Amino acid sequence: MIDDFPHMRTALDQAEAAARSGEVPVGAVLVGPDGAVLAAAHNLVVTQHDPTAHAEMLVIREGARKLGSERLEGCDLYVTLEPCAMCAQAIAFARIRRVYYGAEDEKGGGVTVGARIFNQKTTHHRPEVIGGILDRQAGKILKDFFASKR
Amino acid sequence: MIDDFPHMRTALDQAEAAARSGEVPVGAVLVGPDGAVLAAAHNLVVTQHDPTAHAEMLVIREGARKLGSERLEGCDLYVTLEPCAMCAQAIAFARIRRVYYGAEDEKGGGVTVGARIFNQKTTHHRPEVIGGILDRQAGKILKDFFASKR
Numbered sequence A, B: 001m002i003d004d005f006p007h008m009r010t011a012l013d014q015a016e017a018a019a020r021s022g023e024v025p026v027g028a029v030l031v032g033p034d035g036a037v038l039a040a041a042h043n044l045v046v047t048q049h050d051p052t053a054h055a056e057m058l059v060i061r062e063g064a065r066k067l068g069s070e071r072l073e074g075c076d077l078y079v080t081l082e083p084c085a086m087c088a089q090a091i092a093f094a095r096i097r098r099v100y101y102g103a104e105d106e107k108g109g110g111v112t113v114g115a116r117i118f119n120q121k122t123t124h125h126r127p128e129v130i131g132g133i134l135d136r137q138a139g140k141i142l143k144d145f146f147a148s149k150r
Helices: A008-018 A053-067 A085-095 A135-150 B005-019 B055-067 B085-093 B135-149
Strands: A027-031 A037-042 A077-080 A098-102 A128-130 B026-033 B038-040 B074-083 B096-102 B128-130
Touching: A008 A027, A008 A037, A008 A053, A008 A077, A008 A098, A008 A135, A027 A053, A037 A053, A037 B128, A053 A077, A053 A085, A077 A135, A077 B096, A085 B085, A098 A135, A135 B038, B005 B026, B005 B055, B005 B074, B005 B096, B026 B055, B026 B135, B038 B055, B055 B074, B096 B135
Parallel strands: A077 A098, A098 A128, B074 B096, B096 B128
Antiparallel strands: A027 A037, A027 A077, B026 B038, B026 B074
């Protein structure tokens, strides 16, 4: 099972690194049309004093810079947690082909709950979305992190 | 009327500069708790090859960097166009106090249409929102820009 999703495994490693540095443990990986990893990152909101520095935003920005285009057509995103509305809208703007995510985020998600960005008529690109990939591992990292903060 | 909104006037100047450089003409200004301008910017999506480089995102990121905090409590944002869902969610994350915007965005907005970010239960901070500020000027800049592209 794990071997089927090596990129999600990399994203989980990123999430674990985030936890170690006191960041909410979410990791993301952007994969180019040729299957090569374009960017891997974890949340840096606290470290960078940047409320927009979610893992997904960081890999989208880095990937777009590397490809020299604001459109990431044919690219796939792996992220350990359901994207929030900010990241989901950025994913749509970037024309990402497919989003694989781990755990669902009942409280802050913007895909299956809340703003449901990809279901809005104002969203002009909808990626294919596959949730629940290695979700137990992703959820455990988050749960352990918040338990340690209490 | 115009003199009542000097920061929106600055944001409109930013939008005009954006149009001149081929960017979708939207400008934004972030004002600190003391009333001083923390950041002013316009869209840089094309120039920076960054799908997240909306005017609002750029001033939020710069303001947070300047204040050394991912939270912009007591700060107000002026933007010439209704924010999209990405920017609205970033505004909520940043805990911005008040959002003044110009024209409504029926097609791409995330405040009054579509995702209606500030009305979602998953949005944990809702700024005060005042729309329609110098909206005719803001709308005209956008209309002229898109007409010139046809």
